[in-house]
Amino acid sequence: MMFLLYETGLRIVIHTANLILQDWKQKTQGIWISPICPKMNDDRESKTNFKKDLLEYIERYRARPLQFWQKTISEHDFNSI
Numbered sequence: 001m002m003f004l005l006y007e008t009g010l011r012i013v014i015h016t017a018n019l020i021l022q023d024w025k026q027k028t029q030g031i032w033i034s035p036i037c038p039k040m041n042d043d044r045e046s047k048t049n050f051k052k053d054l055l056e057y058i059e060r061y062r063a064r065p066l067q068f069w070q071k072t073i074s075e076h077d078f079n080s081i
Helices: 021-026 050-059 064-074
Strands: 002-006 009-015 031-033
Touching: 002 064, 050 064
Parallel strands: none
Antiparallel strands: 002 009, 009 031
16 A cells, blocks of 8 residues: 655555565556545545545554554545545
């Protein structure tokens, strides 16, 4: 999974491969790329609960470096997903 932060918003990339050369060169892969989700001022949730589910998934890692991304994700509008 990748988080791409732009001046205009946040994009989420979910892929099936591990980030190792063998997986990318020798296996069939799948990738999903979100639209750019704009920054918002409130804490609305999308109809699909994508933001809630993504935040819960990241929380399960219990990794301090991911706290930046948890905060960043919570500040963006995922209604287009």
